[in-house]
Amino acid sequence: MEELYPIIQYVNEEGEFSDDSIKEEITAELVHSFYYHMLRIRTFDRKAKSLQRQGRLGTYALFEGQEAAQVGSALSLKKDDWVFPTYRDHGALLTFGANMPKVLLYWNGRAEGNLHPDRNVFPPAVPIATQLPHAAGAAWADKRKGNKNVSIAYFGDGATSEGDFHEGMNFASVFKLPVVFFNQNNGYAISVPIEKQMNSKTIAQKSVAYGMPGIRIDGNDIFAVYIETKKAFDRARNGDGPTLIEAVTQRFGAHTTADDPTKYRDQHEVDSTRDQLDPLLRLERFMKDQTYWDEKWVQEISIQINEEIEEAIVEMENFPKANVEDLFDHVFEELPWPLQEQKEQYLQSVRRDQ
Ligand SMILES: Cc1ncc(C[n+]2csc(CCOP(=O)(O)OP(=O)(O)O)c2C)c(N)n1
Ligand SMILES: [Mg+2]
Numbered sequence: 001m002e003e004l005y006p007i008i009q010y011v012n013e014e015g016e017f018s019d020d021s022i023k024e025e026i027t028a029e030l031v032h033s034f035y036y037h038m039l040r041i042r043t044f045d046r047k048a049k050s051l052q053r054q055g056r057l058g059t060y061a062l063f064e065g066q067e068a069a070q071v072g073s074a075l076s077l078k079k080d081d082w083v084f085p086t087y088r089d090h091g092a093l094l095t096f097g098a099n100m101p102k103v104l105l106y107w108n109g110r111a112e113g114n115l116h117p118d119r120n121v122f123p124p125a126v127p128i129a130t131q132l133p134h135a136a137g138a139a140w141a142d143k144r145k146g147n148k149n150v151s152i153a154y155f156g157d158g159a160t161s162e163g164d165f166h167e168g169m170n171f172a173s174v175f176k177l178p179v180v181f182f183n184q185n186n187g188y189a190i191s192v193p194i195e196k197q198m199n200s201k202t203i204a205q206k207s208v209a210y211g212m213p214g215i216r217i218d219g220n221d222i223f224a225v226y227i228e229t230k231k232a233f234d235r236a237r238n239g240d241g242p243t244l245i246e247a248v249t250q251r252f253g254a255h256t257t258a259d260d261p262t263k264y265r266d267q268h269e270v271d272s273t274r275d276q277l278d279p280l281l282r283l284e285r286f287m288k289d290q291t292y293w294d295e296k297w298v299q300e301i302s303i304q305i306n307e308e309i310e311e312a313i314v315e316m317e318n319f320p321k322a323n324v325e326d327l328f329d330h331v332f333e334e335l336p337w338p339l340q341e342q343k344e345q346y347l348q349s350v351r352r353d354q
Contacts, residue, residue: 005204007248008228009218013276015285022227031283031292034222037071038280039298040305041091044100047309048107052257056317057107061087065220065252068279069184071095072225073152073247076233082120082138082151084131088184088251089154093121100312101319110322111330120149128189129159132168132181139172139179139242150236151179158189160206161197169244173210178236180229181244184219186251191264207244219247220279250277324350 012018045064051057063070066088074095077083083096090103098116106113106124114123120138125131135153142149159165160183172179183203187194200206207214213235217224225247232243252270254261261267275281287293328335328343335343 001201001205005202005214005216005246007216007218008224009221010223010227011221011282011286013282015282015287015289022223025227026223028292030226031287031290032297033075034071034226035280035283035287035298036301036305037075037095038067038222038283039301040308041071041094042067042280043302043305044094044103044309045091047313048104049253049257051104051313052107056313057104058109059256059258060107061256062253063088063091063251065250065277065279066184066186067091068222068225068283069182069219069247069249070154072222073154073180073182073229073245076226076230077150077152079118080120080147080149081233082122082135082142082149084122084135084138084151084153085124086128086131086154086156086159087124087126088156089124092154096121100308101315104312104316105319108316110319111326112319129155129162129164129168131155132159132164133171134168135179135181136168136172136175136177136242139177139236140175143175143177148237149178150233151177152182152233153179154182154184156189157183157185157187157194157203158192158197159183160203161189169206169210169212169242172242173212176239176241178239179242180232180236181242182229183244183246185246185248188251188255188265190255190259191261193264203246204244210244212242212244214244214246216246216248219249220277220282222279222283249279252278 010019010022042064045062048057048060049062052060070089070091074092077096085093094100094103097119098121102113102116122134132153132155135151139151169181185203189197202216204214204216215228217228219225229245232245235243328339
């Protein structure tokens with residue numbers, strides 16, 4: 001099966017073309033936008049981890065290592081498309097144009113962090129794989145409306161063991177929907193390695209059962225991610241239905257800030273392979289090799305990115321305090337009496353403490 005689904009790669013670990021058939025499509029503007037967005041989300045991710053450690057952000061899901069997969073796929077979207085992320089895909093959301101202070105608010109447990117102005121972004125799915133049928137549903141709506149929008153569902157390797165994965169894939173293929181199922185195979189579902197999750201060698205091969213194209217790409221090669229995702233979106237916009245993409249990648253850090261990966265993963269192996277796998281380093285090597293690298297520009301964007309993040313943090317921290325009643329709202333149309341009682345008791349205790 002691995003032979004049937006070879007990993008598509010255009011730029012290798014050394015930053016050199018392993019397949020230069022795409023050379024004509026590469027412009028300086030595109031390469032710079034890849035680098036800018038990858039640096040931006042990596043800086044955001046590291047800052048968010050540090051905020052969590054300082055007690056200024058709640059539990060946070062890190063994505064360092066998955067930047068090429070998230071940026072390459074999000075940059076190939078159009079403004080009116082629909083994005084269905086997991087809790088690990090805020091890098092993709094930020095690249096797509098989601099609001100940074102709102103992303104931070106989400107990680108502080110605020111419902112307001114789920115709504116992004118001007119972008120069709122669903123709240124991150126924490127229940128694994130539930131977003132795949134949602135994405136299929138949105139794509140169905142767009143198909144019926146007759147517009148050219150597409151949906152993308154992000155999901156991890158672990159999500160493929162859920163019923164929702166199969167339901168979403170089946171529905172999308174039967175109705176030939178404009179949706180891309182974008183898998184980031186980072187090798188783990190929390191502590192469970194992929195060999196213990198499934199008995200198939202690839203995720204891409206699962207497309208066969210649903211009669212849709214499946215491809216396997218090097219998720220650390222932003223060129224492969226961008227170009228192959230764009231092709232899948234073009235097919236979807238042309239009425240040719242869904243595609244399953246498996247982007248083979250890795251997370252360098254913990255599952256979340258509440259996890260200790262040394263309990264289930266050999267840290268030495270992670271450290272020793274990092275130089276070869278880091279997607280940002282690969283792009284930097286490519287840019288230096290192809291004379292796209294400009295030290296002054298990199299310094300300028302680093303400053304600009306840091307300022308943007310600092311401003312977003314200020315906005316998040318100055319956001320009006322949460323209304324404690326929110327805890328009880330948005331679940332039932334009418335609150336059942338035990339919850340009504342709990343709400344009253346809780347509000348009394350809050351008032352006592354004030
Ligand atoms: C339905 C459901 N079952 C279990 C969990 C607990 N859980 C949270 S993250 C996770 C692992 C998911 O792994 P994967 O899909 O590979 O995504 P990754 O975290 O690697 O990005 C699990 C099992 C959950 N959130 N939802
Ligand atoms: Mg995973």
